[in-house]
Amino acid sequence: MSESLSQFCLNKKMQCQQTDVSNARDTFKEFLNSKGLRVTTQRLAIFDAAYGYNDHFTAEDLLESARLIDDSVSRATVYRALPILTQSSLIREVDVGRDYKFYMANKNATTFKAQVICLDCDKIFEIDAPFMEWYGKTVADKLGLEVVTQRLQVTAHCQSDSKSMGCGNAPSRGNH
Amino acid sequence: MSESLSQFCLNKKMQCQQTDVSNARDTFKEFLNSKGLRVTTQRLAIFDAAYGYNDHFTAEDLLESARLIDDSVSRATVYRALPILTQSSLIREVDVGRDYKFYMANKNATTFKAQVICLDCDKIFEIDAPFMEWYGKTVADKLGLEVVTQRLQVTAHCQSDSKSMGCGNAPSRGNH
DNA sequence: GTGGGTGCAAAGTGTTTGCAAGTGT
DNA sequence: ACACTTGCAAACACTTTGCACCCAC
Numbered sequence: 001m002s003e004s005l006s007q008f009c010l011n012k013k014m015q016c017q018q019t020d021v022s023n024a025r026d027t028f029k030e031f032l033n034s035k036g037l038r039v040t041t042q043r044l045a046i047f048d049a050a051y052g053y054n055d056h057f058t059a060e061d062l063l064e065s066a067r068l069i070d071d072s073v074s075r076a077t078v079y080r081a082l083p084i085l086t087q088s089s090l091i092r093e094v095d096v097g098r099d100y101k102f103y104m105a106n107k108n109a110t111t112f113k114a115q116v117i118c119l120d121c122d123k124i125f126e127i128d129a130p131f132m133e134w135y136g137k138t139v140a141d142k143l144g145l146e147v148v149t150q151r152l153q154v155t156a157h158c159q160s161d162s163k164s165m166g167c168g169n170a171p172s173r174g175n176h
Numbered sequence: 177m178s179e180s181l182s183q184f185c186l187n188k189k190m191q192c193q194q195t196d197v198s199n200a201r202d203t204f205k206e207f208l209n210s211k212g213l214r215v216t217t218q219r220l221a222i223f224d225a226a227y228g229y230n231d232h233f234t235a236e237d238l239l240e241s242a243r244l245i246d247d248s249v250s251r252a253t254v255y256r257a258l259p260i261l262t263q264s265s266l267i268r269e270v271d272v273g274r275d276y277k278f279y280m281a282n283k284n285a286t287t288f289k290a291q292v293i294c295l296d297c298d299k300i301f302e303i304d305a306p307f308m309e310w311y312g313k314t315v316a317d318k319l320g321l322e323v324v325t326q327r328l329q330v331t332a333h334c335q336s337d338s339k340s341m342g343c344g345n346a347p348s349r350g351n352h
Numbered sequence: 353g354t355g356g357g358t359g360c361a362a363a364g365t366g367t368t369t370g371c372a373a374g375t376g377t
Numbered sequence: 378a379c380a381c382t383t384g385c386a387a388a389c390a391c392t393t394t395g396c397a398c399c400c401a402c
Contacts, residue, residue, distance in 0.1 A: 038376050038381060059366080074384045079367060095273040097327075099392090100366055116315065119324060127315075136330065139292065139303075145332040148295060151273075152328050154312065156321040214401050216357065235392080250359045255392060275367085276391060 021051045024090055024107070031088040045070035046081045050091050056102040056124050096124060096153060114152040121158060197227045200266055200283070207264040221246035222257045226267050232278040232300050272300060272329060290328040297334060 028047050032039050049065035050057070057065070059078055066073040082103065085091045094102040096117050102124065114129035129152055136147040204223050208215050225241035226233070233241070235254055242249040258279065261267040270278040272293050278300065290305035305328055312323040 036381090040376070040382065042383070072384080076368080076385080077383060080382085097271045097273070116319065116321070118321070127319075135328075139330050139332070143292065143303075143332075143334075145292070145294070145334045147330055147332045149331045150329070152311075153326070154315050154323055155325045156315070156319075156323045158319075158321045212356090214356065216401070218358070248359080252360080252393080253358060256357085 021107075024051060024105075028085070028088060028090055031090070032084075035084075037084065041070055042066075042073050042077050043081055043084070045073055046078055047085065047090070050085060050103065051105045051107070053105060056094055056104050058100050058102055060100075062103070094124065095151075112150065112152075114154065117153060117155045118158045119155055197283075200227060200281075204261070204264060204266055207266070208260075211260075213260065217246055218242075218249050218253050219257055219260070221249055222254055223261065223266070226261060226279065227281045227283070229281060232270060232280050234276050234278060236276075238279070270300065271327075288326065288328075290330065293329060293331045294334045295331055 025044070025047060028044075029039050032043065046062060046066045048069055049062055052065055053061070059075075059082060062082075063073065063075050063078045066078060082091075082093075086093050086103075089106060091103050091105050094104055094115060096102065096115060104126070111128050111130045112132040113126045114132070116125040116127055117123075118125070132150050132152055136150050139145070140147045201220070201223060204220075205215050208219065222238060222242045224245055225238055228241055229237070235251075235258060238258075239249065239251050239254045242254060258267075258269075262269050262279075266282055267279050268282050270280055270291060272278065272291060280302075287304050287306045288308040289302045290308070292301040292303055293299075294301070308326050308328055312326050315321070316323045
């Protein structure tokens with residue numbers, strides 16, 4: 001039952017993906033215009049590369065992918081584009097405390113996401129944590145301040161029972 | 177009333193502080209011995225410097241303070257001592273996603289702490305978030321993995337009403 | 353005495369920046 | 378045309394590391 005539901009969601013997602021990306025691309029162009037920034041081929045290549053990923057990617061990953069689309073893209077431009085993409089909320093930054101940051105396309109921005117970082121397989125899983133909405137409000141009310149961002153992260157080992165099972169437990173059982 | 181209560185706690189804290197630190201110092205020595213590591217004057221100076229702080233400090237802060245105790249302490253030794261202190265859980269790392277990490281003496285390790293990072297005054301406030309204990313268990317049960325660490329952070333502006341009030345609202349109203 | 357610890361300085365790493373040349377509007 | 382963008386490479390900031398000397402055990 002849970003299986004069929006997630007299958008349904010997956011199908012729905014793939015069905016919508018193409019138009020979603022296309023919409024997002026237009027949103028990006030509009031965002032650039034609204035900020036007085038220029039629509040360059042490099043920025044579009046970087047955007048397309050970012051939306052080509054279904055999971056997390058680093059600045060270096062993005063450079064590599066963007067260069068497949070437009071080989072003139074430089075590392076500096078990627079680093080200069082990332083804050084723009086983040087501000088437009090078309091991608092979001094996922095900082096898990098490593099020496100480099102991860103990013104992720106905000107394809108279906110729904111509820112707040114928490115990260116589960118596996119110490120064994122080096123993967124990052126995004127899980128829904130809707131109660132964080134409530135937590136933000138609580139903090140805001142209690143302390144009288146305006147919440148800007150929230151971060152909830154869990155580091156864990158993914159094979160608590162059988163050592164040799166390798167990784168991949170978390171994503172199959174959880175929602176991701 | 178709230179004033180006198182916090183005053184009482186403060187007195188109590190200062191009263192206990194000395195023996196607490198002394199205990200922790202012994203714990204540190206024992207930890208070093210148990211790991212086959214040597215008790216050096218530099219390591220003790222770094223420990224003392226760390227426990228001289230009542231709030232967060234950086235590696236650079238720690239170097240400066242440790243040098244007041246023992247001027248032979250080098251930056252490298254501080255960086256080499258920090259993982260040891262962290263592993264002994266006498267101090268804990270507080271990574272808020274800046275390019276440098278913060279640390280904090282674990283003087284009264286009680287419940288789980290969340291961080292509220294003020295974007296205006298650049299301060300980090302530690303607040304109790306006991307429900308995180310429950311959250312860890314939930315994640316562990318649902319996804320079948322063994323939780324190692326949890327992190328909950330909120331970035332916020334601390335003057336939502338009056339712009340000119342400056343900072344300092346959060347700590348006076350909250351618990352810290 | 354010996355093996356781990358230390359200080360120094362150099363290297364490392366992800367990211368940012370100055371500048372001259374290029375390009376969208 | 379003009380100002381914003383870009384690529385390149387150097388600069389940056391924090392942290393790590395190689396090495397010769399040192400010291401706790």
